[in-house]
Amino acid sequence: MKSKKLLVILSILLIAMLSYLGYNTFFAPQSIEGSKDVTLQIVIDTQDIEETISYNTEHEFLYDLMREKEEELGASFEDSSLGFMLTGLMNYTVNSDKNEYFHILVNDEDAMNGIQEIPLNDQDYYRFELRKW
Amino acid sequence: MKIRDIVLIGLFSAIITAGKLALNFIPNVEIVTLLFIVYTLSLGIRRSILISIVFVTTDIFIYGFSTWILVYYIIWPVLIITTNFFSKKFKSEYIYAAIAGILGLTFGIYFAIVESFFYGWAYGLTYWARGIPWDIIHGGSNYIITLTLFKPLTNILKSQMKRFK
Numbered sequence: 328m329k330s331k332k333l334l335v336i337l338s339i340l341l342i343a344m345l346s347y348l349g350y351n352t353f354f355a356p357q358s359i360e361g362s363k364d365v366t367l368q369i370v371i372d373t374q375d376i377e378e379t380i381s382y383n384t385e386h387e388f389l390y391d392l393m394r395e396k397e398e399e400l401g402a403s404f405e406d407s408s409l410g411f412m413l414t415g416l417m418n419y420t421v422n423s424d425k426n427e428y429f430h431i432l433v434n435d436e437d438a439m440n441g442i443q444e445i446p447l448n449d450q451d452y453y454r455f456e457l458r459k460w
Numbered sequence: 461m462k463i464r465d466i467v468l469i470g471l472f473s474a475i476i477t478a479g480k481l482a483l484n485f486i487p488n489v490e491i492v493t494l495l496f497i498v499y500t501l502s503l504g505i506r507r508s509i510l511i512s513i514v515f516v517t518t519d520i521f522i523y524g525f526s527t528w529i530l531v532y533y534i535i536w537p538v539l540i541i542t543t544n545f546f547s548k549k550f551k552s553e554y555i556y557a558a559i560a561g562i563l564g565l566t567f568g569i570y571f572a573i574v575e576s577f578f579y580g581w582a583y584g585l586t587y588w589a590r591g592i593p594w595d596i597i598h599g600g601s602n603y604i605i606t607l608t609l610f611k612p613l614t615n616i617l618k619s620q621m622k623r624f625k
Contacts, residue, residue, distance in 0.1 A: 332608075335554075335607065336608070339561075339600050339603050339604055342600070343596050343597065343599070347593055347597070350592055350593050351593065354592070437583075439583075439590060440590060
């Protein structure tokens with residue numbers, strides 16, 4: 328009876344691992360290697376901040392580029408169980424008591440992933456707006 | 461409602477909240493589903509539904525009000541009603557593990573539906589699709605946790621409830 332249960336548990340683990348790998352292989356955002364020109368725009372209305380910065384980068388994801396330019400962007404991040412969250416830009420840190428967050432738009436469309444999963448594409452435009460939820 | 465019922469509901473909802481917080485550091489691994497299944501079989505459907513309402517309301521005090529709270533107010537009573545329905549026909553832990561596993565696998569869909577009402581179906585679909593890896597973890601862990609702990613927990617709680625009566 329116990330060995331049957333163990334077999335079932337191992338089978339479930341195997342199926343879950345294969346499904347997870349399958350998802351990451353076929354559906355997860357794919358990055359592009361090589362050099363790319365990208366533009367970052369930061370808008371913090373409450374602080375009268377509007378900055379546009381262009382970069383040439385070899386990085387494949389937005390988070391990696393922002394980490395490299397952390398000082399220049401005045402960026403800060405918070406590690407959570409779901410990955411890194413952007414909490415500050417231009418040395419302004421979001422006030423969670425006021426329900427503030429940085430809304431990310433990619434080519435003027437709402438980003439559907441977190442910064443670690445947003446791939447960098449040549450000529451793409453990333454806009455960060457301080458908003459309230 | 462008797463005073464002892466009020467005490468039981470408060471106590472068992474606190475256990476669920478503590479269990480949830482204790483496993484918070486592992487994304488999408490939880491014992492809330494298992495505990496609601498065990499409660500339904502040991503304490504009955506009426507008490508369990510009241511426990512779920514207290515539990516979700518406590519969540520509002522901890523995390524604040526958000527759209528996912530609406531789903532929580534529906535999803536846990538539905539799990540309790542489903543468990544109660546199956547309890548009349550099945551005793552095997554494999555059935556309850558399957559219920560818990562299916563709930564975990566489909567968890568993202570319920571939230572996606574509610575999100576769609578607020579932000580449109582495209583957002584809801586993306587929300588669900590992006591959460592599939594987490595749903596896989598949720599479903600798999602729910603199945604294993606329930607299969608492993610269902611019998612010992614139910615036996616303990618049922619015997620304690622006999623003493624309580």
